[in-house]
Amino acid sequence: MKNIHSYWAYIVLVVLIFAVVNAIIGLVKKKEFTHKDFRLGLFALILTHIQLLIGLGVYIAGNWYNFLSDMKNSYTRLLALEHPLMMIIAIVLITMGWSKHKKQVKSESKFKSFAIFYGLALLIILSRIPWSNWLA
Ligand code: HEM
Ligand code: HEM
Numbered sequence: 732m733k734n735i736h737s738y739w740a741y742i743v744l745v746v747l748i749f750a751v752v753n754a755i756i757g758l759v760k761k762k763e764f765t766h767k768d769f770r771l772g773l774f775a776l777i778l779t780h781i782q783l784l785i786g787l788g789v790y791i792a793g794n795w796y797n798f799l800s801d802m803k804n805s806y807t808r809l810l811a812l813e814h815p816l817m818m819i820i821a822i823v824l825i826t827m828g829w830s831k832h833k834k835q836v837k838s839e840s841k842f843k844s845f846a847i848f849y850g851l852a853l854l855i856i857l858s859r860i861p862w863s864n865w866l867a
Contacts, residue, residue, distance in 0.1 A: 732792055736785045737865060743778050747825075747853050750775040754845035757838070764838035772845055776829045779852075783822050790815055809861055817859040821852035828852070 750771050757768060790796070798804075798811035828848025832841045 732785065732788050736782070736789045739778070739782050739785055740860070740865065743775075743782050744856070746771075746775045746778055747849060747856070750845060751850045751853050754842045754849065757842040758846050762838065762842070764841040768841070768845075772829060772832060772849070775849065776825055779822050779825050783819070786815065786818060809859070814859050814861060817855050821855040824848050824852040824855070 753768060753771055756762070757764065795811045795815070798807040801807045802812065825848060828844050831848065832844040835841050835844060
């Protein structure tokens with residue numbers, strides 16, 4: 732389960748970066764929002780939702796909640812609290828961006844929703860990935 736979470740993270744990051752860059756390009760070049768843009772946004776949403784599910788599994792299976800009493804240790808604080816909490820906030824932002832884009836009609840507004848919400852989520856995710864664990 733831990734390995735799946737670790738590998739899934741690569742896919743999530745790559746697709747999320749694609750989605751954000753695509754939205755910024757669409758916004759700047761004033762492109763029309765097409766089915767391709769829709770699918771990329773949906774793909775990123777589904778991948779992150781699956782990562783949320785796997786993450787919850789890793790958290791519970793690894794008894795990470797037991798370490799919530801050990802917040803002086805920056806390693807356990809990151810994995811038991813900061814990483815899960817910030818990732819959940821990021822995934823909520825992505826879900827909000829998705830819902831917002833659906834309600835909008837203009838291409839520009841759709842790209843803007845993705846650029847802002849997915850972009851912010853990407854920054855949050857990058858800030859709280861346990862890099863030293865992951866790439867070691
Ligand atoms: C803990 C697990 C999960 C939670 C809390 C969750 C939560 C949500 C919420 C609140 C929405 C609503 C977005 C909206 O307003 O349109 C949503 C949409 C969606 N979720 Fe999840 N989700 C979870 C797991 C999953 C998984 C495992 C998948 C895929 C296998 C998935 C696929 C989707 C899709 C495709 C939509 C968008 C539907 C649409 O608007 O077309 N979710 N999810
Ligand atoms: C977009 C969302 C997420 C991404 C990109 C992500 C990414 C990662 C990465 C790269 C690692 C390091 C894996 C390794 O050691 O090789 C990790 C570890 C971990 N993640 Fe996530 N994660 C996400 C969401 C979550 C969520 C929502 C939870 C829990 C609710 C969670 C719980 C954990 C835990 C407990 C670990 C430590 C596993 C261990 O070392 O035993 N993650 N995550």
